[in-house]
């Protein structure tokens with residue numbers, strides 16, 4: 001039997017089935033009557049049920065939480081005042097544990113008055129947003145300067161738009177098209193040339 005605080009790896013022998021019942025995070029190696037670890041973690045015994053379990057080790061799963069920062073793509077604009085966002089990464093663009101949809105309402109889109117969500121985000125844009133709710137529907141906000149669009153695409157030709165100094169609009173380096181967005185201070189593509 002492994003010590004309670006010792007990390008075990010999948011396949012590690014924990015006990016024989018005469019001692020305990022196999023619990024969560026374990027499996028029984030029938031041929032030898034052994035309880036082995038199914039996952040990486042820390043074994044513990046539930047004295048009431050006499051079950052031997054393995055508590056998962058490692059980071060807690062990356063899921064959106066109230067107050068967390070996420071990255072996501074604008075996946076749908078069902079109404080003039082609403083965009084749906086497929087959340088794909090955490091603050092540092094590490095993949096989230098699962099698939100989550102966020103809701104960006106126009107009231108959370110800008111500190112300035114805007115009358116259409118299209119002045120703020122468009123389909124396919126990658127945004128950096130703040131999560132306001134702790135469970136679905138995940139309400140997003142991009143009001144503050146650090147939040148908003150971090151990658152946007154030209155609606156004329158599909159090229160990545162650039163942030164240019166001295167302009168509040170994003171500019172297409174390929175076709176010269178200019179488009180409005182609520183741009184984050186983390187916008188990823190910048191150009192040093194004015195146009």
Ligand SMILES: [Zn+2]
Nearest residue numbers: 154157172175
């Ligand atoms: Zn273009």
